[in-house]
Amino acid sequence: MNDQQLNIQPLTPDAFAPYGDVISAAEATEVININEGNTQRFDNLANLKISSGNGKPCLSIFRSRPLSLPITIYGMENHPLASQAFFPLSQRPYLVVVAPPGKLNETRIEAFLASPGQGVNYHPGTWHHYSLALEEESDFLVIDSQMKQSNCDEITLVTPRQLRL
Amino acid sequence: MNDQQLNIQPLTPDAFAPYGDVISAAEATEVININEGNTQRFDNLANLKISSGNGKPCLSIFRSRPLSLPITIYGMENHPLASQAFFPLSQRPYLVVVAPPGKLNETRIEAFLASPGQGVNYHPGTWHHYSLALEEESDFLVIDSQMKQSNCDEITLVTPRQLRL
Numbered sequence: 001m002n003d004q005q006l007n008i009q010p011l012t013p014d015a016f017a018p019y020g021d022v023i024s025a026a027e028a029t030e031v032i033n034i035n036e037g038n039t040q041r042f043d044n045l046a047n048l049k050i051s052s053g054n055g056k057p058c059l060s061i062f063r064s065r066p067l068s069l070p071i072t073i074y075g076m077e078n079h080p081l082a083s084q085a086f087f088p089l090s091q092r093p094y095l096v097v098v099a100p101p102g103k104l105n106e107t108r109i110e111a112f113l114a115s116p117g118q119g120v121n122y123h124p125g126t127w128h129h130y131s132l133a134l135e136e137e138s139d140f141l142v143i144d145s146q147m148k149q150s151n152c153d154e155i156t157l158v159t160p161r162q163l164r165l
Numbered sequence: 166m167n168d169q170q171l172n173i174q175p176l177t178p179d180a181f182a183p184y185g186d187v188i189s190a191a192e193a194t195e196v197i198n199i200n201e202g203n204t205q206r207f208d209n210l211a212n213l214k215i216s217s218g219n220g221k222p223c224l225s226i227f228r229s230r231p232l233s234l235p236i237t238i239y240g241m242e243n244h245p246l247a248s249q250a251f252f253p254l255s256q257r258p259y260l261v262v263v264a265p266p267g268k269l270n271e272t273r274i275e276a277f278l279a280s281p282g283q284g285v286n287y288h289p290g291t292w293h294h295y296s297l298a299l300e301e302e303s304d305f306l307v308i309d310s311q312m313k314q315s316n317c318d319e320i321t322l323v324t325p326r327q328l329r330l
Contacts, residue, residue: 023224028226035296038296039229041225041227042227043225044224044311045224045226048223051215051216051222058208059213060206060208061190061206062199062204087254117254121224130199130203141306143224
C-alpha cells in the first residue's frame with residue numbers, strides 16, 4: 001500500500017466554492033448595521049440545507065482530538081441529504097479535506113488549511129474527512145440535520161493520503 | 166424617569182429554561198463518540214425552530230460593541246416566529262437580558278451573566294435585549310431564520326433598567 005502525499009492549500013471562498021461555503025466575517029459580502037448601530041451583522045454566511053424532507057436542524061459541539069503525525073487519511077464521508085457547517089471555537093487552525101460530489105474520484109481529493117475565524121459549510125453530497133483539529137483538542141460548533149433515514153455514506157480510500165504539513 | 170436596578174444572575178440551564186436553551190458542551194446531556202473515537206459529539210444543544218412556515222435557516226456573525234457603562238437598557242425585542250441562537254466566539258463573558266413571552270411584564274425582566282463557552286438560544290416569543298458584549302467588541306455566531314413576513318417586535322420600556330455589574 002503506497003500512501004500519496006497531499007499538498008495543503010490556504011482556505012479561500014473561491015477555492016472552496018465547489019465544495020461549500022467558507023464561513024467568515026472577514027470574507028462576508030453582506031454586512032448590515034443593526035441594534036442602534038451597536039452591532040454589525042455579517043449576514044447569510046452559508047447556504048444551510050438542513051430542513052429539507054423530514055430533516056430537523058440540529059446544533060451540536062464537536063470536540064476533536066488531533067490525529068497522530070504524520071496525518072494519514074484512510075477514508076471519506078458524505079451526507080447526501082443535508083449540509084453540515086463547522087465553526088472553530090478555538091483560536092487554532094485546522095485541516096479540511098474534501099472531494100467533489102458523486103462517485104468518489106480519489107485523484108480529486110483536496111486539502112485546505114483553515115485559519116481561526118474561518119468555518120466551513122459542506123454542501124450536501126460533498127465528500128469530506130471528519131474534523132481534523134491540529135495542535136490540541138479543539139471544539140467546533142456544528143449545524144447539521146437529523147433525520148430518520150440514513151444520511152451518511154462512508155468510503156475507504158484505495159490509496160491513503162498523507163497530509164504534507 | 167427613574168431607572169431601576171437589575172441584578173445579574175449566573176447563566177444556568179435551569180434558570181434560563183423559561184426563555185430558551187443554554188448551549189454548552191459542559192452542560193450537555195447527550196454525548197456520543199464518533200469518528201473512530203477521535204470526536205465527542207455534544208448533541209442537540211438547542212431546540213432550533215428556524216424552518217417553520219416559509220422561514221429559511223440563516224447563519225451569520227454578529228460583531229457587538231459594548232455599551233457605555235453603566236449599562237442601561239431602554240427596550241426589548243421579540244421574534245415570535247423563530248428561535249435565535251447566539252454562541253460567543255470570543256473568550257469573554259457577556260450579558261443576556263430576557264423576559265417571558267406574551268405581553269411584556271417589565272417587573273419580570275431578568276439578567277444573566279454568560280461565561281465564555283456558553284451560548285443561548287431564545288425560544289420563539291422570548292423578549293430579549295440585543296447582544297450585550299462586555300469589555301471589548303465581540304463576535305457571536307448566530308443561527309436564526311429569515312422570512313418574508315415581519316418577525317421582530319420591539320418595545321420601549323416604561324422604566325429603563327440599569328444593570329448592576
